[in-house]
Amino acid sequence: MHESIVERLAAEAIRRGADLLDVEYQDGYEHVVAAKGGVGHSIATFRSSSPEAVTLREELHRIAKSKHRITVDGSQYELRGSVYESFGEDAFRVQLRRV
Structure with a gap:
């Protein structure tokens, strides 16, 4: 089964204890931040024009x-x-909830 980019990033964020992913555009890049309780850490950056972004x-x-x-x-x-x-610019927030 193919794992998506979001799935890979969400799994990394969850393993770091985060309950939120934020993705925002800045200066030609998509910045991905894993956060919990208002504290976030950058976990990935993609050039906005790249196929991955x-x-x-x-x-x-x-x-x-x-x-x-x-x-x-x-x-x-x-x-x-x-x-x-x-x-x-469009920015994204993904809540990560254990079920």
């Missing part, structure tokens, strides 16, 4: 329309996405 944004738009579930280390998590505007 294009795929990442497509996956994030899909998750914003419909919840998605993944399994991380034997536990199921629900990914709930939303899209918001940040300085004229």
Whole structure:
């Protein structure tokens, strides 16, 4: 089974104890931050024009329309996405909830 970019990033964030992924555009890059309790750590950066960034944004738009579930280390998590505007660009927030 093919693991998506969002699934890979969400799994890394969950393993770091995060309950939120934020993805924002800045200076030609998509910055991915794993956060919990208002404290975040950068876990990935993609050049916005790269195929990976294009795929990442497509996956994030899909998750914003419909919840998605993944399994991380034997536990199921629900990914709930939303899209918001940040300085004229789409930004994304994905809540990571254990179910």
